[in-house]
Amino acid sequence: MDLVIKGGTVISPWGRQKLDIMVDKGKIVALGDVGAAKADRVIDATGKMVIPGGIECHTHHENAFQGAVGGDDFYGGSVAAACGGTTTMMDFSITLKGNMPLDFLKKRISMAEERGIVLDFSFHCCLTEINPEILAQIKDVIDYGAASFKVYMIYRKEEMMLDDGQLMALMDVATKHGGLVGVHAENAAIAEYRTDLLLKNGRTRWTDHPVAKPNIVEAEAIQRAALLAKEMGTGMYIYHMSTKEGVDICRNAHLNNQPLYAETCPHYLTFTEDVYNREDGYLYLISPPLRKQADIDALWKGMADKAVQVTSTDHAPFTLKEKQMNMKWDDQGNIIQEYHTVANGGPGIEMKLPTLINGVSNGKLTWEQLVFANSYGAARIFGFYPQKGLIEVGADADIVIVDPEKEVNLTNSMLHMNVEYTLYEGLPYKGWPVMTISRGTVLMENGEFVGPKGHGKYIKRSIDPEILKSSAWM
Secondary structure, eight states: OOEEEEEEEEEETTEEEEEEEEEETTEEEEEEOOTTOOOSEEEEOTTOEEEEOEEEOOBOOSOOBTTBOOSOOHHHHHHHHHHTTEEEEEEEEEEOTTSOHHHHHHHHHHHHHHHTOOSEEEEEEEESOOOHHHHHHHHHHHHTTOOEEEEESSOTTTTOBOOHHHHHHHHHHHHHTTOEEEEEOOOHHHHHHHHHHHHHTTOOSGGGHHHHSOHHHHHHHHHHHHHHHHHHTSOEEESSOOOHHHHHHHHHHHHTTOOEEEEEOTTTTTOBGGGGGSTTGGGGOOSSOOBOHHHHHHHHHHHHTTSSOEEOOOBOOOOHHHHTTTOEEOTTSOEEOOGGGSOOOBOOTTSHHHHHHHHHHTTSSOHHHHHIIIIIHHHHHHTOTTTSSSOOTTSBOOEEEEEEEEEEEOOGGGOOSSSSOOTTTTOEEEEEEEEEEETTEEEEETTEEOSOTTOOOBOOOOOOHHHHHOSTTO
């Protein structure tokens, strides 16, 4: 036997139980009281919470956006993710115009492998144009294991946006072959109108970013995407949802078992738009923008009642230099605030599980709800289950041990992302991951990465047809 974890409280979405876990050849082979069973390593998890490894569904590594690429490559980003309690990560294969999606997917897989990615990984196929040749290759992309897609309902000027007809055409073809389409849900016309109006009136401060993209920008796009998916008789996934209205739309859809799924992110669960009043508010310029306390409260409630099934980080590890690359300063050395010139995105891949644990400590979630939002929801929706997503016999031994009493006052020096700052600087946390195990291999122990480079494997995913038909599985 390779590994035994003894004495911990094992959590599933449906309950908790003190169980020992036996691991051999990367798989969970037994649960229960193992007694004096021998293993190469025995880990004492007494007093600890033992949960499935986190599944991170939204990262941006080595993809240029608005002139920025970020400090983390696939190796560095996956190391940071592992140190935060993640065992599986998904990035994007963004097919640039004039190219074919399968070619880009294969290049991204090779890139991750060449960098020495340490986590098991997969990709969403992101499309910025639709034509007959691309539609004809959708089946090949799905057969290659990238069964989920992302399109933009915004970024018209950047030539990344698809219109509603193109979105429907993609849903039609993807659904026939078992694929799930998701959207970056922001209404381009409203955002462009509001932005132009602000710029004409000289309003360019950090605080104007959420004014340019108020809640309706996201809410209208989510509602429209939901209606289009309902018309096409298929599922829909909403990336990085930030608004109370979005939660309400998803919850109402589930009353009719419509398969409308959504993720939110740690920053939307933590910060209000008040951070834009800070001199360094540009660090928090992301899209969609940060919102109000009512939106934060609604997102936590949405995770608790499964209106929101997934938590991801939208990790875009832009360096300080990249965030400042278009900035200007006045003669006194003060930043001239021009929100529209700052690359949208920020680092966070290490902060998903700590944020959720804090939610448990603060009474916003139960441990069972945390497991659903951190692992199981993503595993079911994106086709990792039953290989991943639960601690059960036959599954990969992707396991995280959490010390629920460990208190942390966060500083960037504690983290492993290759950026000079963290959005979460100085925040207090109660409960922290102390060990991350991927397929039976310990990757992180007591805050230090100890795993082998290149441990990660590409995971070919196949989505359960029921996911595309109904939300009743939740």
